Amino acid sequence: MAQSNTIRILDGSTFVVSEDTGDIEATPSEPTGLFSLDTRFLSTWVLKVNGERLNPLSYDDLQYYEARFFLVPGMATHYVDAKLSIIRERAVGGSFRETLTILNHDEKPVDLEIRMDAASDFADLFQVKDEILNKKGEIYAEVEADRLRLGYRRGNFTRETVISASPAARYDRKGFAYTIHLEPNEQWEARIDVQTLALGPGGRDLRMGLRAHGTERLALQHDLEEWLAKAPRLNSQHEDLSRTYRRSMIDLAALRFSPLSLGGATLPAAGLPWFMTMFGRDSILTCLQTLPFTPDLSKTTLRILASLQGTRFDDFRDEDPGRILHEMRYGETAAFEEQPHSPYYGSVDATPLFLVLLDEYEKWSGDVALVMELERECRAALRWIDDYADLVGTGYIWYERRNTDTGLENQCWKDSWDSISYRDGRLPPFPRATCEVQGYAYDAKLRAARLARQFWGDPEFADRLEREAAALKERFNRDFWVSDGEYYALALDPEGRQCDVLSSNIGHLLWSGIVEADRAEKIAQHLVGPRLFTGWGVRTLAEGEVRYNPIGYHNGTIWPFDNSFIAWGLRRYGFAEEAAVIASGILDAATYFEGRLPEAFGGYPRELTKFPVEYPTACSPQAWSTGTPLLLLRTMLGLEPHEGHLAVEPRLPIGMGRIEVLDIPGRWGRVDAFARGRLDMHRLTE
Known part of the structure; x- marks a missing residue:
């Protein structure tokens, strides 16, 4: 009860x-x-x-x-x-x-x-x-x-x-x-x-023809049972982990959303109560988190977002050709254009993330047909990155809303009004270029190069994309590096000045791969250091920054989804112990929320609170928080597709015990992964 x-x-x-x-x-x-x-x-x-x-x-x-x-x-x-x-x-x-x-x-x-x-x-x-x-x-x-x-x-x-x-x-x-x-x-x-x-x-009822879960209880129950039966089975000595996994799978089933006029296909809605609709960024990131467990969500999400890709210049909707939507709404205010969400395109990261998801999905599934089907949309997305997103002409993705009445000011994932600041607390002018989006663009170009070379029969295009990615990495490591703090700036302003605060965004740079190898260890140290890491998770903004507030929406709270990608990035660069520290903190926090991680919770130090402090207006369930335990499982087990097979390299937190994930789907059919927690994290907590 x-x-x-x-x-x-x-x-x-x-x-x-x-x-x-x-x-x-x-x-x-x-x-x-x-x-x-x-x-x-x-x-x-x-x-x-x-x-x-x-x-x-x-x-x-x-x-x-x-x-x-x-x-x-x-x-x-x-x-x-x-x-x-x-x-x-x-x-x-x-x-x-x-x-x-x-x-x-x-x-x-x-x-x-x-x-x-x-x-x-x-x-x-x-x-x-x-x-x-x-x-x-x-x-x-x-x-x-x-x-x-x-x-x-x-x-x-x-x-x-x-x-x-x-x-x-x-x-x-x-x-x-x-x-x-x-x-x-x-x-x-x-x-x-x-x-x-x-x-x-x-x-006419606008929802006629949509896939429905059914209005009868037995139909709903059958749908849920079928959903759970298709997912990998988790056996764990850690009972809380098993409970959290099951809660996540059930909540993902609940959050499946069928957009109007798209034949009943489903993608993850962003969250209850405010965001029970499709969001480009949220749906893509949730699919990346859940890909080893619910691959069908990725396929339908890619198709749905491709079908609604921008085709024109529309200032009211912040639409450009090739841009992936931010949000779609179906209520009265959207119908009468009292707000622009019909759909609205004011997201600066959904477009490169679309390319990242397609490549990652193909690596897991071997679904070459979808890669071929979406070639035109992928090329349009790459043109948007090069031709329409570089508002300043410096080779970065920038954002500035054209709909100044109802459009979003900040079009990155930290989209609250005061989330981007200089070290002295001032807010920078527009346009702005946040660091993690440049990482997404770098990753997108390398992944698109693989698709072009292996599937689209265009090696010249692949070579060009790889050259552009290399130049972006070099430029980024020069312009965003804060030398007196040894971390990457949160953003650049239009004059190239750094928003030089220490933030969780640097963890996203690790999973995108844009961080120079000789700087990665310092980034890892920051992420598990006392200014960012609370014991429960990584704060969005470091303690000591002028705008730091442990219950500030993007200025000090802990976002579970953010932490899952940070942990994944740490594993990419070889910092398995640090990744396990973050995974352990977030999964511990989940037990206090009955296995259902909220959108965000307070960034207070763990020694100050016996339990994570709730954020009063957090969405719950929320898609990318629901996906967090699944990406943490992937990270702890070291699950990665490799040359048509599934590689497993587990590094579990101490006390996690034995974990079995059975029937993991992919191009290899279904395989099992096993791990036992033996990791000594003592040196990280001294």
């Missing part, structure tokens, strides 16, 4: 956030309600018995898509004498279903008035996030003989919530009711269906 006041269940683009009674009573600024496709379809869903609200005894978080609430009338002091039990069993699967069961424990019959208050404000998720609910259309409620229809209409944009129940209820504009009689020890049950409709011109 979970313990929380907020209950979340989800399936793809549909999710419910409620109180621990199952009730929903949202305000315009709360991410509470039934949401689908960036719209709140229920903002009120309150159950009453004889006019009184109910009190919770407990609830079961059964699966990601279902929950069960156990309730009684009266206040807590009356629980022992409760004569009624009320059970609400709820599931989502494209829409919403609730089964209501009432049991009479009294020796006498009872007459009950059962009432469900229901309403919807049809708030766009952006309106909820910005705490501005400004509806410009018409909200309506229509009572029919066998259902209640709640709706919102603005031009051709229509959203409806259709409520029906069995046995038949009495409907009114504010909900529905039953009058029931129960004999002693008798129970009564009703099944309530809530259908969400996204209607376009002509009244």
Whole structure:
């Protein structure tokens, strides 16, 4: 049984956030309600018995898509004498279903008035996030003989919530009711269906034809069982690791998202509650993390992002030819271009990461057909890097938003307004070139060179890309190196001045391979040193920097996904012990979150807190946090595709015990990996 006041269940683009009674009573600024496709379809869903609200005894978080609430009338002091039990069993699967069961424990019959208050404000998720609910259309409620229809209409944009129940209820504009009689020890049950409709011109549901996980519980259960059965099996003496692995696999299943009009293919949505949609960067990085475990996600993600690649110059959407999208939204504000996410392209790293993922996927899968299929999109992405991303003409990828009203200022993964700064705390002007993106570009060019030489039949293009990558590496190590700190600057400003703070971004440079070999040891020392490493993980910004704040979104918190790529990079350069230190800290932290790592948590030193400090508005589950344990497993086991085979070179933290990962899929078929923790990390913690 979970313990929380907020209950979340989800399936793809549909999710419910409620109180621990199952009730929903949202305000315009709360991410509470039934949401689908960036719209709140229920903002009120309150159950009453004889006019009184109910009190919770407990609830079961059964699966990601279902929950069960156990309730009684009266206040807590009356629980022992409760004569009624009320059970609400709820599931989502494209829409919403609730089964209501009432049991009479009294020796006498009872007459009950059962009432469900229901309403919807049809708030766009952006309106909820910005705490501005400004509806410009018409909200309506229509009572029919066998259902209640709640709706919102603005031009051709229509959203409806259709409520029906069995046995038949009495409907009114504010909900529905039953009058029931129960004999002693008798129970009564009703099944309530809530259908969400996204209607376009002509009244057609825009989601017709999408792959659905199913609306029936058995279909959802079968889908989850099939998902888990296809994944590698983990056997571990470390029980917490096994629990975290299973939690990650289940959450990945929950976060699968089917974009409209793309035939039901799925990719990872970014996270609950704010980001249940596709994000280029987040989906790609999650696929890189999970590739050894869920390779099919990478294939569909690459195809979906390729199909939506930029084709024109559009300042409103920050779109360029060849650019990979940042974010796609389906709500009212996107439909009426009150914000640009239809789709929005303001991500500076998704494009090189697209190339990185395709190459990595081919190395694992041997899927040459996809490499051939996406050649045109890859060449367009490389042209974007060279022709459109170098805003200053210095050979780097820069960013500056062209949509100055609603576009993102910072278009790197640290996208909050104050995440990029000089050592004195000042913010640099635009355009900006962050260090990790140059690493991604370097890696992308080398990987694209391999694809061009081996599959596209273009060795001259491959040679050119390799020369460009070598020049970029030399230039980068000259311009970004902070000599008085012996690390790489977070970014450059348009004059070439360094944003000379010490940040976690230097770890991404290791996994991209752009770091000169003779500087790698110093970078590793910084990453596990006291300014960056807390014992739980690597902070986003080092302690002692002017803008450092252990609960600053990108200025001192710990991001699990960030740490997973840092650990992977450390292994790439031979620092297996340092990678194990980081893996151990993050996996220890996961145990305090019941195996579900949040988006971020506080960057306080471990000796100061007995448990990781929660960040109040962190998404959970979040895709790349869910993928973190999987990439850490790959890193600890040293799993790497090598000449058509899977190489295994384990280096586990001390105390990890024996680990078996069975049936790892790839071009080799399915193979097993085994490891035992024998690593002595004492010297790193002295």
